[in-house]
Amino acid sequence: MNRAIGDRVARLSGYGQRTFADGYIFRPGSVEEVINVFHEARRDGRNVTLRGAGRSYGDQAIYPEAYVLEIGRMNRILSWDAQSGIIDCEAGATIETLWRHTIEDGWWPPVVSGTMYPTLAGALAMNIHGKNNFRVGTLGEHVLDLEIVTPTGEKLTLLPTDPLFPAVISGFGMFGVIVRVKLQMKKLESGNLKVLAVSPANWDEQFELFEEHETEADYMVSWVDCFAKGTEAGRGQFHAAWYENGESIDRRSLWVSRQDLPDMIMGIFPKSLVWRVLKLLCNRTGMRLLNWAKDRAGRLLDNGKFHTQSLVAFSFLLDYVPNWRNAYLPDGFIQYQSFVPKEHAKRVFSEQIKLQQESKLESFLGVLKRHRPDSFLFSHAVDGYSLAMDFKVTKARWDELELLCHRMNDIVLAAGGRFYLAKDSTLRPEDFQQYLGDSTLKEFWRLKRLIDPENILMSSLTSRLPVLRTPLEHHHE
Amino acid sequence: MSKKRALVVGASSGIGREISRQLIQSGWTVAAVARRKDKLQTLADEFPGQLQPVVHDVQETDAIPEVFAKICHNLGGLDLVIYAAGVMPPVGPHEFDTEKDLEIVQTNLIGAIAWLNEAASRFDKTGHGTIVGIGSVAGDRGRSGQPVYNTSKAALATYLEALRNRLAKRGVKVTTIKPGPVQTEMTQHLGLKGAMTASEAARRTLILADRGGEHYLSAKHRFAFFIIKRIPSPIFRRLSV
Ligand SMILES: Cc1cc2nc3c(=O)[nH]c(=O)nc-3n(C[C@H](O)[C@H](O)[C@H](O)COP(=O)(O)OP(=O)(O)OC[C@H]3O[C@@H](n4cnc5c(N)ncnc54)[C@H](O)[C@@H]3O)c2cc1C
Numbered sequence: 001m002n003r004a005i006g007d008r009v010a011r012l013s014g015y016g017q018r019t020f021a022d023g024y025i026f027r028p029g030s031v032e033e034v035i036n037v038f039h040e041a042r043r044d045g046r047n048v049t050l051r052g053a054g055r056s057y058g059d060q061a062i063y064p065e066a067y068v069l070e071i072g073r074m075n076r077i078l079s080w081d082a083q084s085g086i087i088d089c090e091a092g093a094t095i096e097t098l099w100r101h102t103i104e105d106g107w108w109p110p111v112v113s114g115t116m117y118p119t120l121a122g123a124l125a126m127n128i129h130g131k132n133n134f135r136v137g138t139l140g141e142h143v144l145d146l147e148i149v150t151p152t153g154e155k156l157t158l159l160p161t162d163p164l165f166p167a168v169i170s171g172f173g174m175f176g177v178i179v180r181v182k183l184q185m186k187k188l189e190s191g192n193l194k195v196l197a198v199s200p201a202n203w204d205e206q207f208e209l210f211e212e213h214e215t216e217a218d219y220m221v222s223w224v225d226c227f228a229k230g231t232e233a234g235r236g237q238f239h240a241a242w243y244e245n246g247e248s249i250d251r252r253s254l255w256v257s258r259q260d261l262p263d264m265i266m267g268i269f270p271k272s273l274v275w276r277v278l279k280l281l282c283n284r285t286g287m288r289l290l291n292w293a294k295d296r297a298g299r300l301l302d303n304g305k306f307h308t309q310s311l312v313a314f315s316f317l318l319d320y321v322p323n324w325r326n327a328y329l330p331d332g333f334i335q336y337q338s339f340v341p342k343e344h345a346k347r348v349f350s351e352q353i354k355l356q357q358e359s360k361l362e363s364f365l366g367v368l369k370r371h372r373p374d375s376f377l378f379s380h381a382v383d384g385y386s387l388a389m390d391f392k393v394t395k396a397r398w399d400e401l402e403l404l405c406h407r408m409n410d411i412v413l414a415a416g417g418r419f420y421l422a423k424d425s426t427l428r429p430e431d432f433q434q435y436l437g438d439s440t441l442k443e444f445w446r447l448k449r450l451i452d453p454e455n456i457l458m459s460s461l462t463s464r465l466p467v468l469r470t471p472l473e474h475h476h477e
Numbered sequence: 478m479s480k481k482r483a484l485v486v487g488a489s490s491g492i493g494r495e496i497s498r499q500l501i502q503s504g505w506t507v508a509a510v511a512r513r514k515d516k517l518q519t520l521a522d523e524f525p526g527q528l529q530p531v532v533h534d535v536q537e538t539d540a541i542p543e544v545f546a547k548i549c550h551n552l553g554g555l556d557l558v559i560y561a562a563g564v565m566p567p568v569g570p571h572e573f574d575t576e577k578d579l580e581i582v583q584t585n586l587i588g589a590i591a592w593l594n595e596a597a598s599r600f601d602k603t604g605h606g607t608i609v610g611i612g613s614v615a616g617d618r619g620r621s622g623q624p625v626y627n628t629s630k631a632a633l634a635t636y637l638e639a640l641r642n643r644l645a646k647r648g649v650k651v652t653t654i655k656p657g658p659v660q661t662e663m664t665q666h667l668g669l670k671g672a673m674t675a676s677e678a679a680r681r682t683l684i685l686a687d688r689g690g691e692h693y694l695s696a697k698h699r700f701a702f703f704i705i706k707r708i709p710s711p712i713f714r715r716l717s718v
């Protein structure tokens with residue numbers, strides 16, 4: 001053990017700030033330095049945990065006493081071709097790096113998350129989806145090739161045809177460090193979207209809106225008020241959006257300066273202070289009120305109307321309010337997102353919300369999206385819908401909240417649904433096993449033995465789900 | 478929600494051993510540091526899988542960074558460090574034995590600084606953790622009976638106060654515990670009947686651990702030492718308190 005290691009120690013958490021672990025941070029600047037982290041870890045008998053921007057919600061990028069390899073310093077753009085829209089970059093580049101670099105040439109990332117801060121490595125390790133998942137699939141489907149460094153120090157370039165490709169993408173950092181990514185960007189004519197807002201009054205109207213627009217909209221998303229009950233259960237605000245094109249578009253909308261989010265809310269309120277106000281409202285009464293007010297405002301002002309919005313404003317709504325997660329302190333929050341086949345989605349989601357209301361643990365935010373299946377190893381998507389929810393954590397009621405999640409899991413699993421590891425905090429090993437199936441786990445263990453025979457790559461997620469941790473004990477299989 | 482991890486230095490007997498026991502009984506995992514392997518092993522056998530014995534002499538300060546890092550690794554993190562190691566060899570009224578005195582300073586003070594600097598450095602970076610040092614009421618005055626033991630405990634209290642002031646803004650608590658007489662190996666030869674038991678001292682220490690600041694273990698001591706600290710030296714030296 002070298003003396004300097006103590007200087008690297010830091011307390012890390014996921015975005016929800018509920019679970020923490022101390023690790024030793026390494027920020028390699030090159031492939032050689034990545035290899036060296038594994039070398040040092042092996043010498044010191046440590047595990048390695050991979051970390052991007054720490055935007056996963058739970059325990060995905062932390063592990064107690066591990067060497068934490070943060071990819072964020074490797075963020076150079078290696079080549080950009082504005083003709084073909086192909087970008088080659090180091091995997092620590094973020095979604096923000098990407099759009100800022102390409103938008104003025106008329107290109108946009110094919111898939112983005114609700115925040116622009118994830119690294120490409122982290123985004124691919126989870127295989128993120130966007131509000132256009134039902135049209136274009138996950139980010140992994142737009143990768144032309146990528147390069148990884150395995151724990152044994154090997155450099156591998158993977159094409160989509162390579163058997164490792166669908167495991168590295170979606171494999172939550174278990175198969176090596178993604179260090180470079182080549183991506184096909186999406187062509188744009190305008191930096192704006194045409195957005196339709198409609199306020200569905202209940203679950204039936206929610207799903208009718210998605211069905212009505214699923215063949216032609218480029219993006220769809222709906223907010224759900226998880227406090228609404230009875231005939232109003234499922235009410236919210238639906239948005240569909242379309243890329244702008246044609247003669248009359250304003251090319252200047254592609255300027256970065258036209259995309260940047262404003263520093264003030266409503267022109268007067270510094271947005272850096274907003275989370276403090278949110279913190280005051282961050283309880284059942286406050287959030288019931290906020291959800292109600294949002295519903296009223298939507299119904300009165302925007303219902304059925306079209307408006308124009310920049311891609312950044314539409315895509316990264318959650319980045320408007322810096323540090324909003326601090327509103328959930330001191331104990332943080334968890335996100336819960338389940339993916340349910342379309343024929344069962346309405347019933348499952350309405351049951352989930354009833355369960356929350358019964359236990360007075362309503363989600364403060366609900367977001368409904370439309371998905372399509374993909375063939376990555378740890379795929380979370382189905383031909384159906386997902387409902388993502390944020391639950392405030394309090395030490396006093398954690399056991400109840402966990403139980404609620406488990407009851408919601410049971411309904412999802414019975415309907416053939418799936419879960420998303422980037423968001424998860426409460427899956428039980430048996431839930432995980434059930435939605436993935438034994439063949440997926442066997443394939444995971446087989447590849448893990450091949451790529452990481454010493455089991456160096458670990459995270460708190462893998463110790464919470466021991467079915468992931470034990471490939472070596474399954475040697476005899 | 479998550480399991481807690483503690484490091485106790487001076488855990489093979491007396492107050493440190495009782496602290497280790499009580500921590501484990503309330504669900505903690507403990508790394509127990511001391512020189513006597515057999516004593517540590519006996520303690521470990523009481524709690525299979527929950528106590529990690531670490532044989533180490535606190536006078537070997539050079540080894541501490543590595544032992545500390547290993548302990549954190551094996552525990553899977555660190556939430557609490559308690560420094561309870563201490564010695565108080567008998568000292569004759571006309572004895573001025575520098576070698577013996579330096580031994581006391583080595584164990585009670587230098588060892589504490591070396592261990593708690595490691596803890597402080599880590600907690601300063603992580604913004605998380607609690608440090609407890611077992612001082613003594615003996616540090617409140619310079620008495621004729623134990624000049625260097627008193628000195629070591631006074632210096633320890635000053636060092637801990639400074640750590641407390643450094644780490645307060647990081648949310649790290651630093652607590653000084655000042656026991657009065659406690660029935661342990663250290664005081665066996667004094668025949669302290671009716672003094673506090675080690676297990677009671679440990680229980681009270683753990684209640685106070687997270688509070689920060691300096692604490693006596695009983696209201697009686699708090700009151701008595703409020704007075705004793707203020708007695709002028711010319712009078713104090715004539716009293717046998
Ligand atoms: C406000 C908000 C909104 C979000 N919206 C969406 C959304 O709309 N859709 C969606 O799909 N997700 C969404 N997410 C989740 C987020 O996109 C994913 O969790 C993403 O993985 C975060 O990337 P990161 O760089 O922060 O990685 P981290 O969270 O740090 O790590 C994620 C995983 O990647 C692994 N990893 C990190 N670096 C590497 C590497 N170099 N090589 C291999 N593996 C690595 C880690 O071990 C970990 O398992 C949202 C998150 C937030 C906070």
Ligand SMILES: NC(=O)c1ccc[n+]([C@@H]2O[C@H](COP(=O)([O-])OP(=O)(O)OC[C@H]3O[C@@H](n4cnc5c(N)ncnc54)[C@H](OP(=O)(O)O)[C@@H]3O)[C@@H](O)[C@H]2O)c1
Nearest residue numbers: 487489490491492511512513535562563613658659661663
């Ligand atoms: N008993 C009292 O009346 C009283 C009053 C006030 C304060 N205190 C303080 O309380 C603390 C605990 O004392 P105690 O009464 O519990 O005495 P104790 O039973 O003698 O315990 C002392 C502990 O310190 C350890 N230790 C001593 N020297 C060490 C060294 N060089 N390296 C590593 N460990 C060492 C001992 O373990 P090994 O011998 O196995 O190394 C033992 O575990 C001490 O700091 C003492 O000054 C005691």
